[in-house]
Amino acid sequence: MIEARGLCKRFQDKKRGEIRAVDNVSFRCEPGKIYGLLGANGAGKTTTLRMLATILEPTDGTALICGHDVVEHPEKVRANVGFLSTATALYPRLSAREMVEYFGRLNGLDEATLKTRVDELFTRLDMNDFRDRRCDKLSTGMKQKTSIARTLIHDPQVMIFDEPTLGLDIMTARAIVAFIRECRDRGKTVIFSTHVMSEVEKLCDVIGIIHDGKLLTEGTLAQLREKYAERDLEEIFVKIVSPHYVLAEAH
Amino acid sequence: MSVRNQVTVYKKELTEALRDHRTLLSSILVPLLLFPILTVVLGDAAAELYGEAMREPSSVMLLGGTDSPAVLEGLRNVKNLKLVPTSSDYVDLISNKKIRAAIDLPPGFQASAEHGEHPAVKIYIFSGDLKSTLGATRVEKFFTEYRDAAVRRRLSAEKLPEDLMKSFDIKQENVVSPEKVAAETYGGFIPYIVILMCMTGAMYPAMDITAGEKERGTMETILSSPISRTDLALGKFYLVVTASLVTAFLSVISMGTSVALLSSFVGKGIEGEEIPILPMHLKTVIAVFVVALPVAVLFAAVLLTISLFARSQKEAQSYLTPLTFVVIVPALAAVLPGIELTPKLAIVPILNASLLCKELVSGTYHWNYIALIFLSTSVYAAAALFLAVKMFQRESVLFRS
Numbered sequence: 034m035i036e037a038r039g040l041c042k043r044f045q046d047k048k049r050g051e052i053r054a055v056d057n058v059s060f061r062c063e064p065g066k067i068y069g070l071l072g073a074n075g076a077g078k079t080t081t082l083r084m085l086a087t088i089l090e091p092t093d094g095t096a097l098i099c100g101h102d103v104v105e106h107p108e109k110v111r112a113n114v115g116f117l118s119t120a121t122a123l124y125p126r127l128s129a130r131e132m133v134e135y136f137g138r139l140n141g142l143d144e145a146t147l148k149t150r151v152d153e154l155f156t157r158l159d160m161n162d163f164r165d166r167r168c169d170k171l172s173t174g175m176k177q178k179t180s181i182a183r184t185l186i187h188d189p190q191v192m193i194f195d196e197p198t199l200g201l202d203i204m205t206a207r208a209i210v211a212f213i214r215e216c217r218d219r220g221k222t223v224i225f226s227t228h229v230m231s232e233v234e235k236l237c238d239v240i241g242i243i244h245d246g247k248l249l250t251e252g253t254l255a256q257l258r259e260k261y262a263e264r265d266l267e268e269i270f271v272k273i274v275s276p277h278y279v280l281a282e283a284h
Numbered sequence: 285m286s287v288r289n290q291v292t293v294y295k296k297e298l299t300e301a302l303r304d305h306r307t308l309l310s311s312i313l314v315p316l317l318l319f320p321i322l323t324v325v326l327g328d329a330a331a332e333l334y335g336e337a338m339r340e341p342s343s344v345m346l347l348g349g350t351d352s353p354a355v356l357e358g359l360r361n362v363k364n365l366k367l368v369p370t371s372s373d374y375v376d377l378i379s380n381k382k383i384r385a386a387i388d389l390p391p392g393f394q395a396s397a398e399h400g401e402h403p404a405v406k407i408y409i410f411s412g413d414l415k416s417t418l419g420a421t422r423v424e425k426f427f428t429e430y431r432d433a434a435v436r437r438r439l440s441a442e443k444l445p446e447d448l449m450k451s452f453d454i455k456q457e458n459v460v461s462p463e464k465v466a467a468e469t470y471g472g473f474i475p476y477i478v479i480l481m482c483m484t485g486a487m488y489p490a491m492d493i494t495a496g497e498k499e500r501g502t503m504e505t506i507l508s509s510p511i512s513r514t515d516l517a518l519g520k521f522y523l524v525v526t527a528s529l530v531t532a533f534l535s536v537i538s539m540g541t542s543v544a545l546l547s548s549f550v551g552k553g554i555e556g557e558e559i560p561i562l563p564m565h566l567k568t569v570i571a572v573f574v575v576a577l578p579v580a581v582l583f584a585a586v587l588l589t590i591s592l593f594a595r596s597q598k599e600a601q602s603y604l605t606p607l608t609f610v611v612i613v614p615a616l617a618a619v620l621p622g623i624e625l626t627p628k629l630a631i632v633p634i635l636n637a638s639l640l641c642k643e644l645v646s647g648t649y650h651w652n653y654i655a656l657i658f659l660s661t662s663v664y665a666a667a668a669l670f671l672a673v674k675m676f677q678r679e680s681v682l683f684r685s
Contacts, residue, residue, distance in 0.1 A: 108512055111508060112510040116508035121505040122504075123502070126300040127300060139292055139509040140509065
């Protein structure tokens, strides 16, 4: 379970002054559901997800992940979270197995459990052919599988994906989408950010549209279609975001 | 804090470092091979140049001396001395190394010397040039013998004993062990090398595991794991300290080998004296490394902090290169003559370790200074480490863009 309560993140910029990257964002994601955070570049998706993963600390507000507060107990939160983004790269000089084992150890797994988990994951993700190959020698698809194994090694209850398909070829992107769906089917709480409408339509149980750091609306696809009297998600998105663009430009 | 997590990070960083060619090059290969190679190449070249200078006859110009035939004849008979025709551009000729020296004999020198009128002989040389110095030494030797012979002739003519002019002798005698002589002569290079290598050995790994991680995108990966940032900082810090100490240790070993090689090349100094060899006892090596430990900790923490602040390895390098010069100056202090440990200098970071190491190498153990320096350097190191750990907790540093 993820529960964001008035999350805010402000940065100081020398030229632009205070920047409100995330402004009072609240939402809930339930186990066995996929929450899609939809927004343009710079809308605040990555900052929100980084706060949920405790990589960044909220300036105001908080969030509960599996009952643990992200501000009070960030380490407990991270033990329950699997975080995957295009920015979470692999250590080039470690093999795929060493990479996954390293994160297993940091998640407190004992050696016997770790071995069992690694064998199980490598078989499930069909990684045994390259388990001892260095990460800098892996193809994009192999790297992505290794990253997935890394996020799953401690069997987290919550999965956070930050634009996980960005820049990937179609086959690798499809594999990621299938993996996200599998996480949901296994009862995990899943949140993922994207600006690809088709991914949201295919995957998400609940959609939140974020713009300029604010969560403008949320609901199921059916609820959004009804509320904004549009069939196409892209049209809905434009309808919601456009007035804010106009306001921002006027401002 | 979890020691288990720190060890996990340390082991992983060590594995990666041992697989990185650049780390292996800067931390192991360079310190291990640099000194022996430099010694073999430079030692061989120096021995060859010195031998050549010794074999080559010195071209010397005599200015004046037409009224001193015995002096002229004597100079012509000096082995390895070649008189060249007189010309007025002798300064240019010496500067351009066409001749090695010029002898300025005053008019009536021979007669004046025979009558004990103390005429002065001037030798013009290119100061600092080995061949010019050698030429001047040969000329000086001739004139010393000529003067002694003139004195003897005059004493003999007066029927006086030859030792009349030498009512007593003055002799310098070294009472200090060869170990201390060697330490005083060039023992200062040991701390210089140890300190410099502590720094250079730590530099590349520090950049690689901080700014390098930001650049490769693995920093966000590790920050998403449950490890605390303090444990992460400490695990990385242990690796940098290890690299620093290993590099310094290998440098000392390699330098010891080089000194042995050097003695086989040269053997004797310019005036034929024995070159004192610096013995490196196990006790000395251990003592030097006890002093080097807080220095390595200090460097590791400072380098980690600065590198973490940088956005890329290139940026980190531009910060750390000037830092090398900041370290070289106090590290060189021990090489300079006349600087000795005082209570004030004992609390100046790096300089104190440099001076203490020199004392330890010579076998002198001032326990009060050892305690003070170890303690003060440890305090600086702890402060730098505290800062490094704090930097790992700052988002503005970790996600600086």
